[in-house]
Amino acid sequence: MSNDATLHSHQQELTHGAVAHDDHGNGHEHHHEDSFISKYVFSMDHKMIAKQFLITGIIWAIIGAGFSVIFRLQLAFPDTAFPWLETILGHWAKGGRITPEAYYALVTMHGTILVFFVLTAGLSGTFSNLLIPLQVGARDMASPFMNMLSYWFFFLASMVMMASLFVQTGPASGGWTAYPPLSALGDASIGSRIGMDLWLTSMALFVVSQLLGGLNYISTILNMRTKGMSMTRMPLPIWSFFFTAVLGVLSFPVLLSGFILLLFDRHAGTSFYLSELFVAGKALSNEGGSAILYQHLFWFLGHPEVYIIILPAMGMVSEVLAVNSRKPIFGYLAMVGSLFAIAILAFLVWAHHMFVTGLNPFLGAFFVLLTLLIAVPSAIKVFNWITTIWKGNIRFTPGALFSIGFVSTFISGGLTGIWLGNSSIDIHLHDTYFVIAHFHIVMGVSAFFGMFAGIYHWFPKMYSRYMNNTLGYIHFWITLVGAYCIFWPMHYEGMAGMPRRYYDYSSWESFKQFVELNKFISIVVVAVFATQLLFVFNFFYSIFKGRKLTTTNPWNATTLEWTTPIHPGHGNWPGEIPEVHRWPYDYSKDGKDFIPQTVPVSPDESKH
Amino acid sequence: MQAMSVQRKKIHPHKYSLWIAMGSISMMFIGFTSAYVVKRAQANWLAFELPHIFWISTAVILVSSGTIQMAVKQFKERNMRRYKQLITITALLGVVFAACQCFGFAQMSNHGLPLSGPVSASFIYVIVGVHMLHVLGGVVALLIMFARAYRTRVRVYSPVPIEVASLYWHFVDALWIYLLIFLSIAR
Numbered sequence: 001m002s003n004d005a006t007l008h009s010h011q012q013e014l015t016h017g018a019v020a021h022d023d024h025g026n027g028h029e030h031h032h033e034d035s036f037i038s039k040y041v042f043s044m045d046h047k048m049i050a051k052q053f054l055i056t057g058i059i060w061a062i063i064g065a066g067f068s069v070i071f072r073l074q075l076a077f078p079d080t081a082f083p084w085l086e087t088i089l090g091h092w093a094k095g096g097r098i099t100p101e102a103y104y105a106l107v108t109m110h111g112t113i114l115v116f117f118v119l120t121a122g123l124s125g126t127f128s129n130l131l132i133p134l135q136v137g138a139r140d141m142a143s144p145f146m147n148m149l150s151y152w153f154f155f156l157a158s159m160v161m162m163a164s165l166f167v168q169t170g171p172a173s174g175g176w177t178a179y180p181p182l183s184a185l186g187d188a189s190i191g192s193r194i195g196m197d198l199w200l201t202s203m204a205l206f207v208v209s210q211l212l213g214g215l216n217y218i219s220t221i222l223n224m225r226t227k228g229m230s231m232t233r234m235p236l237p238i239w240s241f242f243f244t245a246v247l248g249v250l251s252f253p254v255l256l257s258g259f260i261l262l263l264f265d266r267h268a269g270t271s272f273y274l275s276e277l278f279v280a281g282k283a284l285s286n287e288g289g290s291a292i293l294y295q296h297l298f299w300f301l302g303h304p305e306v307y308i309i310i311l312p313a314m315g316m317v318s319e320v321l322a323v324n325s326r327k328p329i330f331g332y333l334a335m336v337g338s339l340f341a342i343a344i345l346a347f348l349v350w351a352h353h354m355f356v357t358g359l360n361p362f363l364g365a366f367f368v369l370l371t372l373l374i375a376v377p378s379a380i381k382v383f384n385w386i387t388t389i390w391k392g393n394i395r396f397t398p399g400a401l402f403s404i405g406f407v408s409t410f411i412s413g414g415l416t417g418i419w420l421g422n423s424s425i426d427i428h429l430h431d432t433y434f435v436i437a438h439f440h441i442v443m444g445v446s447a448f449f450g451m452f453a454g455i456y457h458w459f460p461k462m463y464s465r466y467m468n469n470t471l472g473y474i475h476f477w478i479t480l481v482g483a484y485c486i487f488w489p490m491h492y493e494g495m496a497g498m499p500r501r502y503y504d505y506s507s508w509e510s511f512k513q514f515v516e517l518n519k520f521i522s523i524v525v526v527a528v529f530a531t532q533l534l535f536v537f538n539f540f541y542s543i544f545k546g547r548k549l550t551t552t553n554p555w556n557a558t559t560l561e562w563t564t565p566i567h568p569g570h571g572n573w574p575g576e577i578p579e580v581h582r583w584p585y586d587y588s589k590d591g592k593d594f595i596p597q598t599v600p601v602s603p604d605e606s607k608h
Numbered sequence: 609m610q611a612m613s614v615q616r617k618k619i620h621p622h623k624y625s626l627w628i629a630m631g632s633i634s635m636m637f638i639g640f641t642s643a644y645v646v647k648r649a650q651a652n653w654l655a656f657e658l659p660h661i662f663w664i665s666t667a668v669i670l671v672s673s674g675t676i677q678m679a680v681k682q683f684k685e686r687n688m689r690r691y692k693q694l695i696t697i698t699a700l701l702g703v704v705f706a707a708c709q710c711f712g713f714a715q716m717s718n719h720g721l722p723l724s725g726p727v728s729a730s731f732i733y734v735i736v737g738v739h740m741l742h743v744l745g746g747v748v749a750l751l752i753m754f755a756r757a758y759r760t761r762v763r764v765y766s767p768v769p770i771e772v773a774s775l776y777w778h779f780v781d782a783l784w785i786y787l788l789i790f791l792s793i794a795r
Binding site: 142143146211214215216218219220222223224249250251252253254256257258260261264268269270271272287288289290293296297300 | 619621622624625628629631632633635636637638639640642643646647650651652723724726727730731734738
C-alpha cells in the first residue's frame, strides 16, 4: 500500500463533483449534480462556506450596530422618550426610555457581537475560506468536512447567542469581557442569570468553530500549495490569514480554559475567581478566589484577539492597494516580517489591559516596553502601504478607497495606542472614552474598512457580478467622515475623565459639558448606520442584479484566483491547477502592466 | 486523474491538522496549569497528596500506548483479526483509565476534598477531568475505527486513520504524564 495511492484516493474525495472520475467505468466526463441542500446549506465548497460566513456576519453586524444606535440614543437624549423603543423592546424600554439593565445588556452584546461574531467569524471566516484555496492553488481546504463543521459550529453559537437575547432576564450584561464576580454570580444582576450561561455556551461553541477553521487554514496553507507556490510567493493576504489562524489556534483554547473555570464557579460551588463576597447582605461561602486570575486568562486571548481581527484586514489591504496602484507591494519581506513580529508580540502584551488591577509596577514596565515595541512593525506596515501607492497609477475603486481609508484610521487609532500602552498615562485614561475611541478606530473601523475593501474587491469572484460603484463611493465617504466625527470627539471626553459604560452622564457635574457633544456623536451614528444599510442593500441587490462579469480577471491582477472561470465550480479549476512561476506583485514591470503568477519568467526579464 | 495528482503533498493533511490540534489542546492545558501556578502563589493554598490510584491509571495509559502502536503495525501487515483485538484492548484500557480517575475523585471527595472545597482540590478535578474527556474522545474515535473494520461493503486500506488515532492516543498519554509530574511537584 503506497502512500501515494492513499493520497490519491483522498484527492478524489476532495474534488468530488468537479472532476471526471475514472473509476466509474463509463469513462466520459461525469458531473455530480449537487442538490439544493448540499450546494447551499451543508456545502463543503470553501467558496460557499465563505459566503455563509459573510452573510451570517452581515446579519450580526446589523444587529450589533443597531444595538449601538439604541444605546447612543440613550446617551444623547437621556430625558427624551422614544415610544417606538417600547414597541420593539417591550419592558426593556418602559415609557420609551431604555432601562439601565437594558443599557448594560445592549453595550455587552454590542461588544460581543462585533468583536467575535462579525470581525472574527465574519471577517477572517469569510476571506480565509474564500481566498486561501484560490490564492495558493488548491481545490479546497485540507479537510472540507471540518471546514463545513466550522461554519455550523459558528451557526450554533449564533443561535444560542440569539436565543439569549430573548430570555426573560435578558442576555449577559456584565461587559463583553465577562469579568467575575458579575459573570460568576447568578444573583449579581439579572443579566448574570440564564443569559450569562447562554453566553458562555455560545462562546464555547464559537471557540470550537474557530479551532476547526484555524486548523484547516494552517494545514491548507502549509500543505496544499500548488507547484511553484513557495511560501515567499504567496500573496500577502495568505500570510495574514496564516498568522491569524496561528494566533487563534494558540489563544482561543486558553480562553476556553478560563470559561471552564468560570462555569465551575457558577454551578459547582468552586472558588477559582470568587473570594469573600456579600450579595444582598448575605455572605457567600466562597473564599480565596482571585478575580484577577480570570482577567489574565481572558486577556491572554483578548489581546491576540485584536490582532486576529486586524491582521486579515492588513493582508487584504496590502493586496488591494498593490493591485489598484499598479505597483508591486513595497517591501514584501518586511510586510511578512512585521506580520510575524506582531503575531509574536501579541502573546506578550496582555497585561497592558490590567495596569489598574494592582499589577506590580515593575512587571508593568515590561509590558509597557513590549507594548510599545508593537509600534515598530505597525509603522513598517504603514510606511510600506504609503510607499506602495506613492506615485502609483491609482484606480480609485471602492475597494481601493476603503484600503486607503484603512491606512488613515489605522494611523490615527494606532497612535493613541502609544499613549495607552504607557502605564502611567493609562492609569488616568483606563476605562474612559479615550480607550473607546482608541480601539474603535484602530480595530473596529479599520477592520471594517479592510472587510469592505475585501468585499468590494472580491465580490466579482464570489458572485460573478460587480457591486454598484456609485453606492460604494457614497458608502465610503459617509463612513470615513462619519467614523472620525463619532470617535474623534470621544478622545476629548476621555481625557476629561468621562468613564465608559455609564448610563446617564447628564447627572454628573463634570460631564455636563459634553451633553451637546454626545448629541452630535449620536446623530452621526444614526447617519452612518443608515449608510451601512445602503451597503447591505447594494450587496444583496448586486448578488442578483449587479453588472455581470464578462472577463475572468476584472482588476488585471496577477494572483491565481483570477485564473479560475467566471463561475468556478467545486474544485476551482476545470483542468489542471495552474503552476506558479513568480511572486504575486509583478505590476508595471518591463513595460507590461501586469504579469500573472502563472507566466514563466522569460530569460530577458529584469530582476526585481 | 492527472488533474488531481499535480497537487503536491508532503505529510498527509489530516495528520498535519492533528499536530496543530495537539498544539491547541496543549495551550488549553498550559492555560490551566498557569492558572494553577498563579493561584498557588497566593495565600491559603492547601497542599495535599494526589490519590494513589493515579499511579495505576498512569500504568494503564502507558500500556494502552503500547497496544495501539501494535495495532498500527498489525493493520499495516493486514492482520485484521489481531488489529481488531488490539484496538478493542486499547479502547478498554482507555475506559479503565477514566474509571481510575473517577475513583481517584471519589477518594479525594471522601477525604474531605470535594469539588467545591479548597481551590487546590478544585483544580485537580477540573484539570484531570478535562484530560479524561480528551481520553474518552480517543475511545470514541477507536469505536468508530472498530465499526469501520467490520464493514464488509467498503474495505479500508489506508493506514492514515489508525495512524492519526494512535498519534492522538500517544499525545493524551504524554499529556497525562506532564500533568502528573506537574501536579506532583507543584503541590
